[in-house]
Amino acid sequence: MFFLDDLLLRSLGISLPGLDLIWTIEQVQKFAYKGFYNPEKIKNQIKETRLLYEFGEIDRQEYMQKNSELMHKLELAEKMSEMNLSSKMDILG
Amino acid sequence: MVRRILRGERKESEALAKYVYCVIPYSQEKMSFGNLGFDGGEVYTIDYRDMAPVVSDVTFRDYAVNEEEVEVHRKVNEAIMKDFSVIPVAYGMAFKSRKLLQIAMSAGYPAMQKALQVVDGTVELGIKVFLPKELEAMDPAKRDECSADFIQNLLAVSSDWKKLKLFSDRLILNAAFLVDKSSIDEFSENVGRLTEKYNELKVQYSGPWPAYNFVDIHILGGKRRGFR
Known part of the structure; x- marks a missing residue:
């Protein structure tokens, strides 16, 4: 069985509509994950939330809730970057 | 009998991990700062040449960023800073x-001696200038002008400063200033004047802190969560 990677096809100048669509979806998904699970961005949000609380723009309850959500999100983001889910592995050698 | 119990206690203490809060210039016998540490543990000095890491005995674990625990670290430093110049140690060490710990002290000793010259008799004071919601769209030139005014006025009573990350679009200045202990009041007066001048903005003035942003010592690879 032959398996031709989409990048290989692309480098040969071959474009298959089905693969193109999958590739586009993968890119959009990757972009969305990077934006949503960016640890640095989440850390900034945690600090900003703290500042909003200290300046009295949000109350203790809202702060605790937002902070706990963000901490959970950060934990996930750090796990994801450790796992490096966006990179593909050639398991067939 | 009593002796045996004391030996047993000592062994137990030796077996526990050492959480380090800071390092101070101190070369005499063990000094206790009371039970201010994690889980109410005694905070005390361990002698290493003319420096002393300030520690408490803990069960070894990872220190995640947790508000209550960061507060313990901060309070211990606050107490020690009253009497000593402090070389800060990052939370979680x-x-x-x-x-x-003694191996790490040996590796970091020359850098710590240098750092001591920076922190001796000084403290860090923090300033954040934040835009209220209704001024969020402030002109970038005006933001820069305001930020520069704060820096210029506060630098006049500081020996150094560090611009810190602007982690919010509404933050126009985030900075740490290294201030001589004798100049804290003067610095505070300047902050007061600037706060009045820019009364439409939100200003957060914090400290005194150990000079976290002016000392950067990485020992044995600078692993944040300590050594296993």
């Missing part, structure tokens, strides 16, 4: 044994 625990060493599995006294021996490992």
Whole structure:
């Protein structure tokens, strides 16, 4: 069985509509994950939330809730970057 | 009998990990700062030449960023700063044994001596200038002008400053200033004047802190969570 990677096809100048669509979806998904699970961005949000609380723009309850959500999100983001889910592995050698 | 119990206690303490809060210039016998540490543990000095890491005995674990625990670290430093110049140690630094801590002290000793010259008799004071919701769209030139005014006025009573990350679009200045202990009041007066001048903005003035942003010592690879 032959398996031709989409990048290989692309480098040969071959474009298959089905693969193109999958590739586009993968890119959009990757972009969305990077934006949503960016640890640095989440850390900034945690600090900003703290500042909003200290300046009295949000109350203790809202702060605790937002902070706990963000901490959970950060934990996930750090796990994801450790796992490096966006990179593909050639398991067939 | 009593002696045996004391030996037993000592062994137990030796077996526990050492959480380090800071390092101070101190060369005499063990000094206790009371039970201010994690889980109400005694905070005390361990002698290493003319420096002393300030530690408490803990069960070795990871220190995640947790508000209550960061507060313990901060309060211990606050108490020690009253009497000593402090070389700050990042939150979460625990060493599995006294021996490992002494190895780290040996590796970091020259850098710590240098750092001591920076922190001796000084403290860090923090300033954040934040835009209220209704001024969020402030002109970038005006933001820069305001930020520069704060820096210029506060630098006049500081020996150094560090621009810190603007982690919010509404933050126009985030900075740490290294201030001589004798100039704290003067610095505070300047902050007061600037706060009045820019009364439409939100200003957060914090400290005194150990000089976290002016000392950057990485020992044994600078592992944040200590050594296993």
